[in-house]
Amino acid sequence: QKGETVRIAWIDPLTGLMAPVGQNQVKSFQFLAEQFSRNNPAGVKFEIVPIDNKLSPAETLNALKSAIDQGVRYVTQGNGSGAALALIDAIAKHNERNPGQEVLYFNHSAVDPDLTNGKCNYWHFRLDADTSMKMEALSAFMKDQKDIRKVFLINQNYAHGHQVAKYAKEALAAKRPDIQFVGEDLHPLAQVRDFAPYVAKIKASGADTVITGNWGSDLTLLIKAANDAGLNVKFFTYYAGVTGTPTAMGAEAAGRVFQVSYLHSNMGGVASQVMNDFKAKFGADWYTGSTYHLFALLSAAVAKAKSTDPVKVAAALEGLKVKSFNGEVEMRKSDHQLQQPLFISVWQKTDKKNSYDFENTGHTFAEVRAFDSYVSSTPTTCQMKRP
Amino acid sequence: MSSNGFALELIDARKCFGKTEIIRGANLQVRPGERVAIIGPNGAGKSTLFNLISGRFGLSSGQIRLHGQRIDGLKPYEINRRGLARSFQVSNLFNRLSVYENLRCAVLWSMGARYAFWRFLADMRAVNDRAEEVLAMIRLDKRRDQLAVNLTYAEQRALEIGITIAGGSSVILLDEPTAGMSKSETTRFIQLIREVTEGKTLLTVEHDMGVVFGLADRIAVLVYGEVIAFDTPEAVRANARVQEAYLGSVLAETQAAAAPSSFVGASA
Amino acid sequence: MSHIHETRPHLHFRPWNVGRWVIWGLFALALLVAPMLWKSSFAQTMLCQIGIAIIACLAYNMLLGQGGMLSFGHAVYSGLGSFLAIHTLNLVGRGELALPVSLVPLVGGLAGLFFAALLGYVTTKKAGTTFGMITLGIGELVWSMSLMLPEFFGGEGGISANRVVGEKVWGISFGPQLQVYYLIAVYCFICTAAMYALTRTPLGRILNAVRDNPERVEFIGYSTQHVRYLAFMLSGFFAGIAGGLGAINFEIVTAEVVGAARSGAYLLFVFLGGATFFFGPIIGAVLMVVALVLLSEFTKAWLLYLGGVFLLMVMYAPGGFAALIMMNLRVAAFGKLRKLWTAYLALGGTGLTLLLGGAAMVEMVYHLQLNAALGPMTPFLGAQINALGVDAWVGAGFACLTGAFLFELARRHFLAQWGEVQEEIEREIKRREGL
Amino acid sequence: MDQILINLLNGLSSGLLLFMLSSGLTLIFSMMGVLNFAHASFYMLGAYVAYTLTGWLGFGLALVLAPLVVGLMGAGFERLVLRKVHAYGHVAELLITFGLSYVVLEVVQLVWGRTPLSFNPPTWLQGPAFTFVQSARDGLSVVGGAAPAELCRAGQEVVVQCSRFPLTRAFMMVVALGMLLALWWLLTRTRIGLVIQAALTHPEMAQALGHNVPRVFMLVFGAGCALAGLAGVIGGITFVTEPAMAAVVGSIIFVVVVVGGMGSLAGAFVASVLIGLLQTLPLTVDASLASLVRGMGGDVGPQTPGWPLLRITLAQAAPILPYLLLVLMLIFRPKGLLGTRDE
Amino acid sequence: MLALENLHAYYGKSHVLHGVSLQVRPGEIVSLLGRNGSGRSTTVKAIMGLVDATGSVRWRDREELVGRKAYEIAHLGLGYVPENRDIFPKLTVHQNLMLGEKAPRRGAPARRWHFEDMYAMFPRLKERQHTEAGVLSGGEQQMLTLCRTLMGDPDLIMIDEPTEGLAPKIVELVAGYLRELKNRGISVLLVEQKLTIALEVSERCLVMGHGRIVFEGTPAELKADAYVRKEWLEV
Numbered sequence A: 001q002k003g004e005t006v007r008i009a010w011i012d013p014l015t016g017l018m019a020p021v022g023q024n025q026v027k028s029f030q031f032l033a034e035q036f037s038r039n040n041p042a043g044v045k046f047e048i049v050p051i052d053n054k055l056s057p058a059e060t061l062n063a064l065k066s067a068i069d070q071g072v073r074y075v076t077q078g079n080g081s082g083a084a085l086a087l088i089d090a091i092a093k094h095n096e097r098n099p100g101q102e103v104l105y106f107n108h109s110a111v112d113p114d115l116t117n118g119k120c121n122y123w124h125f126r127l128d129a130d131t132s133m134k135m136e137a138l139s140a141f142m143k144d145q146k147d148i149r150k151v152f153l154i155n156q157n158y159a160h161g162h163q164v165a166k167y168a169k170e171a172l173a174a175k176r177p178d179i180q181f182v183g184e185d186l187h188p189l190a191q192v193r194d195f196a197p198y199v200a201k202i203k204a205s206g207a208d209t210v211i212t213g214n215w216g217s218d219l220t221l222l223i224k225a226a227n228d229a230g231l232n233v234k235f236f237t238y239y240a241g242v243t244g245t246p247t248a249m250g251a252e253a254a255g256r257v258f259q260v261s262y263l264h265s266n267m268g269g270v271a272s273q274v275m276n277d278f279k280a281k282f283g284a285d286w287y288t289g290s291t292y293h294l295f296a297l298l299s300a301a302v303a304k305a306k307s308t309d310p311v312k313v314a315a316a317l318e319g320l321k322v323k324s325f326n327g328e329v330e331m332r333k334s335d336h337q338l339q340q341p342l343f344i345s346v347w348q349k350t351d352k353k354n355s356y357d358f359e360n361t362g363h364t365f366a367e368v369r370a371f372d373s374y375v376s377s378t379p380t381t382c383q384m385k386r387p
Numbered sequence B: 001m002s003s004n005g006f007a008l009e010l011i012d013a014r015k016c017f018g019k020t021e022i023i024r025g026a027n028l029q030v031r032p033g034e035r036v037a038i039i040g041p042n043g044a045g046k047s048t049l050f051n052l053i054s055g056r057f058g059l060s061s062g063q064i065r066l067h068g069q070r071i072d073g074l075k076p077y078e079i080n081r082r083g084l085a086r087s088f089q090v091s092n093l094f095n096r097l098s099v100y101e102n103l104r105c106a107v108l109w110s111m112g113a114r115y116a117f118w119r120f121l122a123d124m125r126a127v128n129d130r131a132e133e134v135l136a137m138i139r140l141d142k143r144r145d146q147l148a149v150n151l152t153y154a155e156q157r158a159l160e161i162g163i164t165i166a167g168g169s170s171v172i173l174l175d176e177p178t179a180g181m182s183k184s185e186t187t188r189f190i191q192l193i194r195e196v197t198e199g200k201t202l203l204t205v206e207h208d209m210g211v212v213f214g215l216a217d218r219i220a221v222l223v224y225g226e227v228i229a230f231d232t233p234e235a236v237r238a239n240a241r242v243q244e245a246y247l248g249s250v251l252a253e254t255q256a257a258a259a260p261s262s263f264v265g266a267s268a
Numbered sequence C: 001m002s003h004i005h006e007t008r009p010h011l012h013f014r015p016w017n018v019g020r021w022v023i024w025g026l027f028a029l030a031l032l033v034a035p036m037l038w039k040s041s042f043a044q045t046m047l048c049q050i051g052i053a054i055i056a057c058l059a060y061n062m063l064l065g066q067g068g069m070l071s072f073g074h075a076v077y078s079g080l081g082s083f084l085a086i087h088t089l090n091l092v093g094r095g096e097l098a099l100p101v102s103l104v105p106l107v108g109g110l111a112g113l114f115f116a117a118l119l120g121y122v123t124t125k126k127a128g129t130t131f132g133m134i135t136l137g138i139g140e141l142v143w144s145m146s147l148m149l150p151e152f153f154g155g156e157g158g159i160s161a162n163r164v165v166g167e168k169v170w171g172i173s174f175g176p177q178l179q180v181y182y183l184i185a186v187y188c189f190i191c192t193a194a195m196y197a198l199t200r201t202p203l204g205r206i207l208n209a210v211r212d213n214p215e216r217v218e219f220i221g222y223s224t225q226h227v228r229y230l231a232f233m234l235s236g237f238f239a240g241i242a243g244g245l246g247a248i249n250f251e252i253v254t255a256e257v258v259g260a261a262r263s264g265a266y267l268l269f270v271f272l273g274g275a276t277f278f279f280g281p282i283i284g285a286v287l288m289v290v291a292l293v294l295l296s297e298f299t300k301a302w303l304l305y306l307g308g309v310f311l312l313m314v315m316y317a318p319g320g321f322a323a324l325i326m327m328n329l330r331v332a333a334f335g336k337l338r339k340l341w342t343a344y345l346a347l348g349g350t351g352l353t354l355l356l357g358g359a360a361m362v363e364m365v366y367h368l369q370l371n372a373a374l375g376p377m378t379p380f381l382g383a384q385i386n387a388l389g390v391d392a393w394v395g396a397g398f399a400c401l402t403g404a405f406l407f408e409l410a411r412r413h414f415l416a417q418w419g420e421v422q423e424e425i426e427r428e429i430k431r432r433e434g435l
Numbered sequence D: 001m002d003q004i005l006i007n008l009l010n011g012l013s014s015g016l017l018l019f020m021l022s023s024g025l026t027l028i029f030s031m032m033g034v035l036n037f038a039h040a041s042f043y044m045l046g047a048y049v050a051y052t053l054t055g056w057l058g059f060g061l062a063l064v065l066a067p068l069v070v071g072l073m074g075a076g077f078e079r080l081v082l083r084k085v086h087a088y089g090h091v092a093e094l095l096i097t098f099g100l101s102y103v104v105l106e107v108v109q110l111v112w113g114r115t116p117l118s119f120n121p122p123t124w125l126q127g128p129a130f131t132f133v134q135s136a137r138d139g140l141s142v143v144g145g146a147a148p149a150e151l152c153r154a155g156q157e158v159v160v161q162c163s164r165f166p167l168t169r170a171f172m173m174v175v176a177l178g179m180l181l182a183l184w185w186l187l188t189r190t191r192i193g194l195v196i197q198a199a200l201t202h203p204e205m206a207q208a209l210g211h212n213v214p215r216v217f218m219l220v221f222g223a224g225c226a227l228a229g230l231a232g233v234i235g236g237i238t239f240v241t242e243p244a245m246a247a248v249v250g251s252i253i254f255v256v257v258v259v260g261g262m263g264s265l266a267g268a269f270v271a272s273v274l275i276g277l278l279q280t281l282p283l284t285v286d287a288s289l290a291s292l293v294r295g296m297g298g299d300v301g302p303q304t305p306g307w308p309l310l311r312i313t314l315a316q317a318a319p320i321l322p323y324l325l326l327v328l329m330l331i332f333r334p335k336g337l338l339g340t341r342d343e
Numbered sequence E: 001m002l003a004l005e006n007l008h009a010y011y012g013k014s015h016v017l018h019g020v021s022l023q024v025r026p027g028e029i030v031s032l033l034g035r036n037g038s039g040r041s042t043t044v045k046a047i048m049g050l051v052d053a054t055g056s057v058r059w060r061d062r063e064e065l066v067g068r069k070a071y072e073i074a075h076l077g078l079g080y081v082p083e084n085r086d087i088f089p090k091l092t093v094h095q096n097l098m099l100g101e102k103a104p105r106r107g108a109p110a111r112r113w114h115f116e117d118m119y120a121m122f123p124r125l126k127e128r129q130h131t132e133a134g135v136l137s138g139g140e141q142q143m144l145t146l147c148r149t150l151m152g153d154p155d156l157i158m159i160d161e162p163t164e165g166l167a168p169k170i171v172e173l174v175a176g177y178l179r180e181l182k183n184r185g186i187s188v189l190l191v192e193q194k195l196t197i198a199l200e201v202s203e204r205c206l207v208m209g210h211g212r213i214v215f216e217g218t219p220a221e222l223k224a225d226a227y228v229r230k231e232w233l234e235v
């Protein structure tokens, strides 16, 4: 397999609502593909084939067909669980109907727990931590924050938002039964321009803490409206580090916005190095850490299987442990969910220790708690069918 | 009230637009097979009357009966299905259809095609023949496949009348059918109207006294929304109120044309 | 008098009937051989989508072109057809319903018909802008509902199904894409024929009349609302079939199928194909799939190109491609196409230069915006050009400017020629009429 | 109490922003019959242009210049493109604006990038305009600007709530009202409004009477776009300046124009405020049909048929209410609230 | 005052006027007669700049009108009353009249016509002044178009079939007003179908056929010329 080129189709939005995220991620992949091609245990080269799916499940399937036609056998996708669900299904069918042409699917960011539970599939590997895992970590952190008494849940009205709300309620009920849920809201995805009414509602509820799975403009606008109205509460978020949101948070949100993630701005080591190089090259921030996982896992698996054949690589990936930027990670065999450490970080001014300047705001995410893999590991209901 | 055999009957019809009452209790009884001309000053309400009869507007009060049955309050298409057709003062055609298709549309309902979408037009012999027949009648056969928009004004007027008569309704209302036509065209048109309305009840609004006196069996004079006279042409012409309200000094001119057929030539 | 005209329709229609058989034969042949020419699975998915889009666009044009109803929400009917079809497919898959997969699109059609009957009753009361706005409103409503009712619409993940269910009939399992393609092709052919036939029926003709002059229609015995309503339901039926086929083709249906973007695409591409001719939407459908699926593969600037093409088309060829074709056919029928040959060549050549220059610059700008850090090399039509190189810019700019200049010259020349030819044709027609 | 006030003010101010947008659309729609699908794109352009101008000249000048620039762009578009298409009818006009919206979106992304810009209000518009202080003991009071911190600090025994109303929103309301007055004056006190309406149906005749119809159309279109641009400047600083900002307001402004009654400025105003409130106030209500039935003693639960519908709370349904209003309005009163035309 | 020289006009590609020449002198009523489709309306529209034309139309021996925009021509003092009642249907009667007025220019002489004159001329219009013009009766619309053009204070007015659809009494009235116009020094180019009126009020008659002028002379001469009447006016 040495010297072979492994081509990976990247199927994510380059246009539309999620375009900024997609743009950033495609760069991340290309950047790391270049780095790993120079040096990896399998001695293969990586090439990214970007295809725009416009955030649409149907288009995702078109993109998949197109990728397969081009002879690509590895696919990665992550923005939007909708597209992910379509893809996991389509790839399963494809692999079943076309033996010998199997395709592997690396899910880099779609966090719907279903993908590794009810709907789990042998050809799918998730590199992000799913909603339930992140909530495990988040609630474990919140457990010790004694000033949290009243929590308000505000989420996007679609699968991801529903799940964040659901797991938040479950996890906190178990860990902090004294916490009161003073309100819960689901707002339409990416359609709300004016969050002031929601902020007024949060205010009226007397909440001191908000938990939200919002991302993109929905988070940006929410925090902006909160700043405007002088809503002085803590935000516990999943995606405060995604393009655009840090800028909106600015100085006013400092100290009040927390993020749960497997990568933050000031981890040092490989992560910081990639982050700095990336910034130097593109002037943008590297925040999709799973791009790194992908190459780390894939090259290790290829080396282990001594082949780039997806069938062999898939088998090699099961239970594979590698060292990644955030410590040792393991591709759990039972459900193909990567087990990895998670971190809680807070938005604050850059300082000596936390010097990485996020989106040139003079602010950064500083680690407040780190959790080992086992802490956030959640059980799975997956009944993996292996070929 | 007995239906005593009138083709069309207006009983104390009234129509208000906002506060202004335009038709103020009009009464009119038209016998089957009769040709009636309605005259009256501009704005007297002649076209409005037609609009009321044909169902374009609803009555404010009163009754309208067609062959003894009440038709006020019905939709235009329901009235049309009961055998009443009308033309418009300003041509109202299907602009992007050919002349032939215009006519074909106009005969469809009366030939029982209804909303059929399971039969081909091309197979409907009777419909096609009737359309061709009307086409020849209104002498537009040369223009058969032209779009209606591309016709000249006079041709459009002819088509307008063609559409009105095509369905073979028994009561026909024509609103200023010859407006904008030259004398010679008018003569031809009167002839045409005579032909095609043979045996039918005809109501027409006209300002051209040549047409009026040349065509009508009886004349109704409408002034300020009331029928002030309804009588034979001679009687109407002699009526002092009519002279004052409508004919004015042109009376001389019309009288010069005592015989309807010679009038047409004389004024040219 | 009637005697003379007796024979006329026959004389008139005979030659057309032959032509019609040829055209339909060619259409069937094209559907038949298309997958043999384009073999890759991606091409076949595209062909499938084209087949589906043809039905949907023709159904849409029943409203727009035939009935003058400008709908902003027709995806509602194709989309709900999709959902019903996929739920049916799942029922079949669970063995709760015995229905051959090949008939599932009809379920979609019936669903489309049902919802069109339900919602159309209020929408078709009015025509014109009011109609357009109600459809816009209903479209938005259904779309918003789709995210609120995940039980039926499956949330953002949508509903997925497996089309390979039940017994194989004649060895057809609908697993391979090719089998699905032929299913779609059969539906496409039948639906196209049915919709064409519809334009030749009393309802079809009266629908045209309603488009032109709804007021007058009321005075020749027809209820405009009734006509619109019927047309709306029929259109909903065919749209639903398209939706049902879509469900089988993708095996997943998500909320986007009822979305405004889809409705907008129907409108745009039907117009682009040409709403005034029956076959216009077919061209539109092909363009739609090519633009949305293929173009975006080639270039990141596809939206810009798409928008630009729209602007130009609407400005210079408002009748769509169908009208362009018909205009040239007319010229050809009079044997005058030869005269325009050179003008067309000049137009094409200069236009291409202009396009190449322009596109090169657009690609370079996009590259600088999005991928600058990957190095200055931009792939363009297989070549690599340096987006930071002065020579690349000068070259592209030069091509663009000279192209534009020459194109303008060619365009003027062409217009003059075209005018001349048209005048000759007019004269010819006059002469024939005079005969 | 303070929350009700804040909610009302929020609804009102978002309604007024809608009015800023829809007034331009109404202007263009009613006068030229053009359904300008690119209207929201001009709104976006307003924000972006103002962002750039602010960098050069400061916000004050940008506030004045950006609408003018956008207006010029609109006029230029009318002059060079729309005018050509006018003869082909309204569908063509609509589609050309549709096409334009694609192009504008792409161009904006090319020029300003795809990520949100940090377009912040100038210092004189930062901070709250006033603060409601609701105290369990002293009741409601209003403090200009930000309330001093000690006022808001909850004591042991009294609960104090401070709700700030941002200056940008207050500014937005003032500008919208000013715009209403200016437009009202323009349309009723000048003859240009009449000329436009006349030219809409009979352009040739209006020309034959000595009116320069093409120029009037160009002015109207330009003015409509300028209004959208102004709304964009203010929307840009209040919300976010990003490529998606056009799509978000895109269809709601059509609802406003139609509900208000096409061509009626007063109607657009009433409808804007109505829809602003309709989008805002229901958000505070967490009642659903299910809770209503329960309240009346009924027994419903997840097994009840139609539960997915019953379960939706008013707050969740709020986004669809304007569209529901639109559909109902068109069914029962097609000419809109204050409209005069039927079709 | 107005002189046409070899005017050709086209609707798209179809050539309708084939070289029309005619003059209108100050304070004169000239009528333009002919069969349907002979090109009379087109002539008037061509003068007004509403159809594509080539050739020459000179106004007061100074201005060349061909190639100018309709609104410029209107500002030079020509008025046009169309044949198909192009009233503005959504505006009220009064607003329609307002639109007849032109924006005031510096140094312009005092206007000859005011709203009161119009309402005095046709009291019916005064009664309906706040009604939407679209619902007016056919005849009322005809009156309105005439008055609307007069509000623009033209020096030469071109009227296309002003008596169509008017009651006989009103036709008589209109004839009177035409003479009144003439007395006030306004030239009139009258396109008519009704020979009676045309012959009665005009000084000169022109007859058109197939896009050309085929006769020119006084009403008396026309009455006398049986050939022209037979060939070009009747069928």
Ligand SMILES: Nc1ncnc2c1ncn2[C@@H]1O[C@H](COP(=O)(O)OP(=O)(O)OP(=O)(O)O)[C@@H](O)[C@H]1O
Pocket: B017, B022, B040, B041, B042, B043, B044, B045, B046, B047, B048, B049, E128, E131, E135, E136, E137, E138, E139, E140, E165
């Ligand atoms: N929809 C309406 N709203 C208000 N007024 C109307 C409406 N329709 C007609 N009118 C008025 O009713 C009167 C009668 O109009 P109508 O068209 O019936 O007159 P007419 O007798 O046909 O006159 P003409 O001979 O000039 O055509 C007119 O004054 C007109 O303004």
Ligand SMILES: Nc1ncnc2c1ncn2[C@@H]1O[C@H](COP(=O)(O)OP(=O)(O)OP(=O)(O)O)[C@@H](O)[C@H]1O
Pocket: B151, B152, B153, B154, B180, E011, E014, E016, E034, E035, E036, E037, E038, E039, E040, E041, E042, E043, E083
């Ligand atoms: N818009 C148009 N497009 C094409 N041809 C037209 C158009 N208008 C008129 N024509 C043609 O031009 C010729 C002259 O028409 P014009 O209207 O000038 O005649 P006219 O003498 O005024 O007759 P009428 O009595 O019908 O008003 C006619 O043959 C007519 O068919």
Ligand SMILES: CC(C)C[C@H](N)C(=O)O
Pocket: A021, A078, A079, A080, A081, A109, A110, A111, A112, A160, A215, A216, A239, A242
């Ligand atoms: C990239 C993320 C913002 C997308 C999100 N994880 C989702 O599932 O929708």
Ligand SMILES: [Mg+2]
Pocket: B046, B047, B048, B089, B175, E137, E138, E139
């Ligand atoms: Mg009338």
Ligand SMILES: [Mg+2]
Pocket: E040, E041, E042, E083, E160
């Ligand atoms: Mg004429």
